[in-house]
Amino acid sequence: MNTLFIHTQDIGPGLYIQHGFATIITAKSIGKDCWINQQVTIGFNGADSPVIKDNVTIRAGAKVIGNVTVGGNSIVGANAVVVKNVPGNSTVVGVPAYIIKRDGIKVKESL
Template sequence: MMAELSADLARQMAAVLPGRNSRGARLKFLLVNSEFHGVAIYRFGRLADDVRGRNRALGLPMVAAHRVLNRRVTHVHHLDIAAGARIGAGLLLMHRHGVIIGPSIIGRNCVIHQNVTIGQRVAGGDQGVPRIGDNVWIGPGAVITGDITVGDGVTVSAGSVLSKDVPARCLVAGNPARVIARDYDNSAIIGLGEAG
């Protein structure tokens, strides 16, 4: 869990503090950056669940602490990442407001903007969860629901409503979302350059 948190921290700091690596700038970031706080509390919740599975007496206070911290993040910052979500290292929240991540599987180095909803569709009995690949960029206001697979390197444009599978390296847009470009290179917008 610490490796994932370290990767999250590095990506968030690179996005927020490009070229400013002073000790003071880093400390201020750690104290006030609520996007990173939301991700850190999610990672703490995963750790608490893991500890509870191995040692109930030690894990229960951690789970309780996570619930209190998560409630604050949910109500103050309008950010909710479900304990059932499985998110790879390098998660970058660009804006925290209105981000709801329900049960889902999200790969490494995802970028998520404000007002994004990811989770089960539940309509029509669809209890499956989205599986989102590595290096995916999700724009403001996007909705990704249901038992779908979003391939590696996909870009989900702002305001898209995605409820069908998308192959790797595509640009999708619209409501309902559809592929508008294939072999789309999103490496610059997710901040990984060509090596991503």
């Protein structure tokens, strides 16, 4: 697909890209069994790129930018903008992103 750009050398097994239209992936690394939807940007800020751990889902239109880590088993909600580290087992939404679920419990926490 001519609008799907993947510039990541270290990608674990099981990466699923659903509708790769207008998707840019320039992470330091992507763990195993990750899911990335359409119009997602995983990009660098200067020379720093994100690290995506195992079992992460990144929904449509989300942006993950800079030297951040998205912890394992996390979800980045549609159109969220992540510029700070996301702890494992969390769901984040919003601009800028904040935590709405951690370890299966509803919360409202800043990143």
